[in-house]
Amino acid sequence: MGAAMTTSATAADLPTAPYLPLEMAQKAASAAIKQCKADGFNVSVAIVARSGETKVLLKADGSGPHTVGSSTGKAFTSASMGRPTMGLANFLKDHRELDGLRDMDSRLVILGGGLPIKINGALVGGIGVGGAPGGDKDEKCAQVGLAAIGAE
Numbered sequence: 674m675g676a677a678m679t680t681s682a683t684a685a686d687l688p689t690a691p692y693l694p695l696e697m698a699q700k701a702a703s704a705a706i707k708q709c710k711a712d713g714f715n716v717s718v719a720i721v722a723r724s725g726e727t728k729v730l731l732k733a734d735g736s737g738p739h740t741v742g743s744s745t746g747k748a749f750t751s752a753s754m755g756r757p758t759m760g761l762a763n764f765l766k767d768h769r770e771l772d773g774l775r776d777m778d779s780r781l782v783i784l785g786g787g788l789p790i791k792i793n794g795a796l797v798g799g800i801g802v803g804g805a806p807g808g809d810k811d812e813k814c815a816q817v818g819l820a821a822i823g824a825e
Contacts, residue, residue, distance in 0.1 A: 691793070693792070701729075701822045702730075704820070705815055705818030705821075709802065709810075714810060715733040716804030717732040717744040717745075717802070718731045718800065719800070719803075721748040721801075722797070723796060725752055730744070742803075743786070746782025746787075747786045757787065758808070759785035759809070762783050765783065784803075785811055786812050801815065
């Protein structure tokens, strides 16, 4: 008679994954919207989790209706691709054969203003800013949001 082998997993055996706590997401979004307001821009700021789900969305008074979708799409794109949307937009200009990426998922917005959120090297989400007159200005506000939480 052979001995039966049983394997049981314990909680310590399960993988763990870093995540972006709500309080940090709120702090980053608030800092970004405050910076854009100081710069004279009425924007929306979205923070998404690594999964792409929206954690925080702030819409400044006077911001256009398109800024909600723009900021959310930029945040989603950065979280999904793990890279800044401005860099991705510039990359696609030089690599037209990859234009299909734009249509890969309807939530992607490949315009400047989205940054991945990395904490201690781990990708935990994305921040997107939409509404300033230029992706470089949106990105500046997003960078302030990252700095507010010590993100890379």
